[in-house]
Amino acid sequence: MTVLTPNPAIDITYRVSRQRIGSTVRVLEVLRRAGGKGINVARVLRSLGIEVAAVQPLGGAAGEWIHTRLLAEGISAHSIPITEQTRSTVTVVDDVEHPTVLAEPGPHVPEEAWARLCERVRLTxxxxGILVISGSLPPGAAPTRISDLIAAGRGAGARVIVDVSGPALLAAAAAGADLLKPNAEEALQATGAQEVDAAIAQLLHAGARSIVLSQGRGGLLAVDSHGRRLHQGAVPDVTGNPTGAGDAATAGIAAAWARGAALPVALHWASLLGAAAVLRPSAGEIDLADLSSLAERLPTPPSTSPASSLPAPIPARPPQGPLAGPAAG
Known part of the structure; x- marks a missing residue:
């Protein structure tokens, strides 16, 4: 499986007793990880035992650090060098407020590097197979860069999952992505719609083949180009750090596709992994030991019927691997 991160980062998480704007706040714990939405997806997939080729532009000492960390975590890193320094993001978490995320804009990625990224996608x-494109575009990048990457994956015969925002989300829809996975706010902002159903309809009309919409505690909603819908509830009463939960959910869908599971199971895995990520102190990780207890609390996916569900993304066969037990529930 190939996962492309257009704008990777060193993810820094500060744990504090209480966030306070305008005050000196003592940091209780610091965590540093290779990050960016796509790298978070790749890390979760690797935790599930799935081989991943992580493709990303990287620059400077920060980029070298990320490349080294990916290799140390057993992730095959395919890094395209750029001149400017790779960015950092800082997330401030406590046990009271919603986390505060400070995201640097990131470096400029030149034309030559985009061409090499597309070529690397074609090779991996x-x-x-499956290509996941996840995360923001770096400054100055045209939304059509997403279209180029989708075309590269499609040209190699892969199905493409895209989790981006803004004009890039519209470009991904127009390029016919097999699945878009925005959250509700991203879908509304990108389309200018006032209601979620209108945003979904606009993205499907633009050319997306299907959509899985993250709704936080409202769960996941899947809709295909024929308007067929399927809802998966969230695991109830899960608290922690929600940063990266959506990336873990994207990994759940990709893992299900890779193992031939039907969409109700894919949504079940996505919801389960998203909840597991909330329990971890930093984004882009899960603990497999959490899955069994979470699965006991997760609503069982509804039975498949033409009126209430989507067709399987690929021919179904019994799922294998760490998630087979919980997903069957």
């Missing part, structure tokens, strides 16, 4: 993808 394969017929019947």
């Amino acid at each position: 993808c394969h017929d019947g």
Whole structure:
């Protein structure tokens, strides 16, 4: 599986007793990880035992650090060098307020590097494989860069999952992405719609083949180009750090596709992994030991019927691997 991160970062998490604007706040704990939405997805997939090719532009000492960390975590890193320094993001968390995220804009990625990223996607993808494109575009990048990356994956025979925002989300829809995975706010902002259903309809009309919409505690809503819908509830009463939960959910869908599971199971896995990520102190990680207890609290996906669900993304076969037990529930 190939996961492309257009704008990677060193993710720094500060844990404090209480966030206070305008005051000196003592940091209780500091965590540093290779990050960016796509790298978070890749890390969760690797935790599930899935081999991942992580493709990203990287620059400077920060970029070298990220590349080294990916290799140390057993993730195959395919990094395209750029001149400018890779960015950092800082997340401030406590046990009271919603986390505060300070995200640097990131470096400029030149034309030559975009061409090399597309070529690397073509080389790492394969017929019947999966490409995940996840995260913001770096400054100055045209939304059509997403279209180029989708075309590269498609040209290699891969199905493409895209989790981006803003004009890039519209470009991904127009390029016919197999699945878009925005959250509700991103879908509304990108389309200018006032209601979620109108935003979904606009993205499907633009050319997206299907959408899985994250709704936080409202769960996941899947809709295909024929208007067929399927809802998966969230695991109830899960508290912690929600940063990166959406990335873990994207990994759940990709893992299900890779193992031939039908969409109700894919949504079940996505909800389960999203909840597992909330329990961890930093984004882009899960603990497999949490899955069994979370699965006991997760609503069982509804049975498949033409009126209430989507077709399986690929021919179904029994799922295998760490998630097979919980997903079957």
